[in-house]
Amino acid sequence: MKKKLIAASMAAAMTLSLAACGGSGASSTASAGDTTSTAASTEAASGDEQINLRMAWWGSQDRHDKTIAAIELYESLNPNVKIEYEYYSFDDYFTKLKTLVASDQVWDVFQMGGNFPMYIDKICPLDDYIASGVVDTSGITDANLKITQDTEGHQLGLSNGLNSYGIAYDPAMFAEAGVAEPTDDWTWDDYANAANTIHDKLGIYGCSSMLSSEFIAGCSVYISQYGNVGENSFFNLDLTGMGFDDAQMLTPYIQMRADSIKNGAYPDPGAASEITNIENDFLVTGEAAMTWVAANQFPTIYNVCQEQGRTLKLATLPRIKNDGPSGAVIQSSQMLCVSQDSAQKEAAAAFISWFENDPDCNNILQGERGIPVNTTVRETLSAKATEGQQIMYDFIDKVSNFEMPEKINVLSPDGQDQVVDNYRNYIQQVVDGQITAEEAADKTYADAEALFNK
Structure with missing residues (x-):
């Protein structure tokens, strides 16, 4: 075992x-x-x-x-x-x-x-x-x-x-677009509205591509932000099945992401493929106002942008509700x-x-x-x-100092890589009108659940 x-x-x-x-x-x-x-x-x-x-x-x-x-x-x-x-x-x-x-x-x-x-x-x-x-x-x-x-x-x-995830951003770009900077209790709605407004006002991406972290944001973090701290997780603690029951809990994030790709506030797969490492991320090149980062990556992009005369800041992850679980943890x-x-x-x-x-x-x-x-x-x-x-x-x-679950499963079941790939493809299928966000949520849940039924 x-x-x-x-x-x-x-x-x-x-x-x-x-x-x-x-x-x-x-x-x-x-x-x-x-x-x-x-x-x-x-x-x-x-x-x-x-x-x-x-x-x-x-x-x-x-x-x-x-x-x-x-x-x-x-x-x-x-x-x-x-x-x-x-x-x-x-x-x-x-x-x-x-x-x-x-x-x-x-x-x-x-x-x-x-x-x-x-x-x-x-x-x-x-x-x-x-x-x-x-x-x-x-x-x-x-x-x-x-x-x-x-x-x-x-x-x-x-x-x-020790590490954790956050959103790196350029406060000057927020100010130029007339958008308030993130707070410690900002929501995914705040995030989407900021990205869309920045795109409309400045003609750049509101947020750079999250690449493989899209699954972490929309599945691991997002699901853990429902209910009380520790109540939900994508996979259960024993790694024997799912850690939540309703596939439609995934839908709002999928819809938000698909909408942001459609309106140009977020890179499509073709544009995302241009990012080969954190040092040429769209935030670093000035083509986006935000990006998802691991905290240890921040000093590197901070230094690069500082050489350009820009100063970055690091925000905590958006939440589903202002007073809901942060979904953040400190990890290795x-x-x-x-x-x-x-x-x-x-x-x-x-x-x-x-x-x-x-x-x-x-x-x-x-x-x-x-x-x-x-x-x-x-x-x-x-x-x-x-x-x-x-x-x-x-x-x-x-x-x-954020409230965190007493126990967290850090493992990945065999076959998760395919679930991650499928998840990103389903989002693009929503963008293309081939399926709905609700269907993408059902498919993602079914793919993940199937890992335990082999």
């Missing part, structure tokens, strides 16, 4: 990775040495024995550059360890990973997000290395450890950072894992410990993957945060 990760309110709610920010697919190699914040971890990688590790991740160019710099620091400290690294866009990463899974050659250290259950057989838990001191968890709270544990308490990896952005295929598991675990705990390493990474889970590292970075980073920190603090 597939292991399930159900954690407390600090856990992830969404079924897809937060940090699916793309970058151009690429790979490279470099040498890297090993250091860590604990003596045991240092010992695991030090000495005369030559240790070769392979590491891979996905992300933006900013992530690639910072991770490579961190690896180079690792090399300078422990020259007996060499790391061959590869980096990809989100889609290319998982295409490559599936190939390596089939051949039992998964990288020694690899990055995983919310779809980790598909690859759980390739993850080597860190429990033994934590017990021996190779992996140092002394600076990570139990709550932040639990977000990357299974229900049996096995530590599958260490989180790369991704985690670094040790591969079951690795012949150097201890050295791989030592690297992960260093990556998450070492102050000098994290001074390079600057929370690009999310707010660090190590308390000392987080406090150090926060004290030296840039403007964009401080907005990210303040945003996470704000969302942390």
Whole structure:
């Protein structure tokens, strides 16, 4: 039976990775040495024995550059360890990973997000290395450890950072269009009205494309905003069926999205395909006033826009009702894992410990993957945060104070990818007049429910 990760309110709610920010697919190699914040971890990688590790991740160019710099620091400290690294866009990463899974050659250290259950057989838990001191968890709270544990308490990896979703926006564009800026209790109606007005007044998109996050917004978040906090979820906590009964609860969002595509306030699939990563999102290029982001992506686009003379802000997610559940949670952005295929598991675990705990390493990474889970590292970075980073920190603090469900299912059932693809296609079919929003809701619910009836 597939292991399930159900954690407390600090856990992830969404079924897809937060940090699916793309970058151009690429790979490279470099040498890297090993250091860590604990003596045991240092010992695991030090000495005369030559240790070769392979590491891979996905992300933006900013992530690639910072991770490579961190690896180079690792090399300078422990020259007996060499790391061959590869980096990809989100889609290319998982295409490559599936190939390596089939051949039992998964990288020694690899990055995983919310779809980790598909690859759980390739993850080597860190429990033994934590017990021996190779992996140092002394600076990570139990709550932040639990977000990357299974229900049996096995530590599958260490989180790369705490994260949550928000809406990044350009306040100058709102002002020019005569639209009030978002509040902490704004609604999806407010969001749609703002997007439509901005499009009508400025001739740009009101909101950029949400791409794969459209399913998160319209299904995972939207459904959780009905009723009381924790009353509804797209899938149930046991991952044995649906977490809500009425398919028509999906209809208002589908209709809103289809209408916004029809009137040009939101990109159609053709326009959306032009967005290859967060750094060329339509908000960044000035062709949209808002975009959906993971909080860890915000400093990157803030800096790019700042160079253009623009200042961005970060709003909380719209709600169905002003006084209703926010639908927001604090979750793990991704985690670094040790591969079951690795012949150097201890050295791989030592690297992960260093990556998450070492102050000098994290001074390079600057929370690009999310707010660090190590308390000392987080406090150090926060004290030296840039403007964009401080907005990210303040945003996470704000969302942390929202009422959240006690337990949330962070897993994705097998076959969900097809449900996500179908959902986006159904929205376009509503736009084209082939089906109604009500029919699209019924079809989406039926597709999801069928995952449990195989």
